[in-house]
Amino acid sequence: MNFRRWWMLVAGLAACLFTMVATAATASPREVLVLGGTGKVGARIVRQLVAGGNRVTVFARAGSDHHRIADLPVQYAIGDLTQAADIAAALHARTYNIVISAVRVQDNDPHFFERFMQPLASNAHATGVQQLIHHSAVGAGANLAKFAGRGWEKNPGLVERLKDQGIAEDILRASGVPYTIIRNAGIYPDSAPATGTAELTEDDTALTSMTRADVARLTMQCVGNPACLGKTFHIRDPSLPWRPPQPDQDRE
Numbered sequence: 001m002n003f004r005r006w007w008m009l010v011a012g013l014a015a016c017l018f019t020m021v022a023t024a025a026t027a028s029p030r031e032v033l034v035l036g037g038t039g040k041v042g043a044r045i046v047r048q049l050v051a052g053g054n055r056v057t058v059f060a061r062a063g064s065d066h067h068r069i070a071d072l073p074v075q076y077a078i079g080d081l082t083q084a085a086d087i088a089a090a091l092h093a094r095t096y097n098i099v100i101s102a103v104r105v106q107d108n109d110p111h112f113f114e115r116f117m118q119p120l121a122s123n124a125h126a127t128g129v130q131q132l133i134h135h136s137a138v139g140a141g142a143n144l145a146k147f148a149g150r151g152w153e154k155n156p157g158l159v160e161r162l163k164d165q166g167i168a169e170d171i172l173r174a175s176g177v178p179y180t181i182i183r184n185a186g187i188y189p190d191s192a193p194a195t196g197t198a199e200l201t202e203d204d205t206a207l208t209s210m211t212r213a214d215v216a217r218l219t220m221q222c223v224g225n226p227a228c229l230g231k232t233f234h235i236r237d238p239s240l241p242w243r244p245p246q247p248d249q250d251r252e
């Protein structure tokens with residue numbers, strides 16, 4: 001065998017080895033922590049993460065209702081998002097590649113998102129989380145000015161909650177954790193099927209309704225996707241009129 005052939009053989013073997021190692025690395029399951037994973041949006045995300053071969057831990061309060069994900073092989077981190085120590089303990093108990101927050105404030109606390117994002121983002125940064133996907137709201141912080149004249153200030157507490165969402169977004173952006181923010185609005189009842197026409201957009205004037213099924217589907221598009229890092233998205237579904245069709249307890 002002459003030198004040229006020998007060199008080509010070595011180079012070919014090296015390329016094969018590199019491909020095998022790279023494939024093994026990308027195929028290995030990711031560790032994902034989901035906050036709100038017992039809820040309507042979060043449970044859909046958890047189900048799709050498990051189906052995709054990821055190892056999922058759900059952060060939930062003691063005594064929380066697990067019925068939406070009871071059939072799934074997930075672990076639980078028991079804690080309350082209002083307790084910084086619980087958040088720190090969850091983040092340090094395991095090495096997570098990805099953290100997803102799909103949480104809904106349940107007692108209208110106007111500082112809820114700010115309170116939990118501070119320890120969440122700092123502990124995610126300290127533990128090397130590679131992506132934090134946070135579900136926020138259209139109108140968060142300065143984005144509210146884009147929707148002036150819609151009368152949102154007449155909805156008791158809404159402006160305060162949107163201000164809180166804006167502060168949480170800013171904490172996340174400044175934290176150094178690679179992040180993706182997905183803002184939702186006008187969510188249809190949980191029974192509404194995916195339309196398949198919803199899309200992520202960086203147009204921060206976009207305002208349409210949406211289904212939880214599509215919110216979960218679009219979240220999955222961003223999981224581990226470098227194209228979503230450092231981005232703040234709205235969800236736009238051209239097939240749905242603004243506001244869900246009837247008052248529903250799922251609505252905010």
Ligand SMILES: NC(=O)c1ccc[n+]([C@@H]2O[C@H](COP(=O)([O-])OP(=O)(O)OC[C@H]3O[C@@H](n4cnc5c(N)ncnc54)[C@H](OP(=O)(O)O)[C@@H]3O)[C@@H](O)[C@H]2O)c1
Pocket residue numbers: 035036037038039040041042059060061062064065079080081082102103104105106135136137184185186187188250251252
């Ligand atoms: N704009 C709209 O029309 C609209 C309507 C509804 C929802 N949304 C948005 O959709 C997203 C998810 O809502 P959803 O319908 O899935 O809400 P959901 O079904 O009410 O679920 C809320 C989740 O948040 C968790 N959570 C709340 N407080 C917590 C705390 N102190 N500690 C730990 N976990 C806590 C709950 O966990 P536990 O199991 O421990 O209770 C639950 O998993 C949110 O971004 C929400 O703002 C928007």
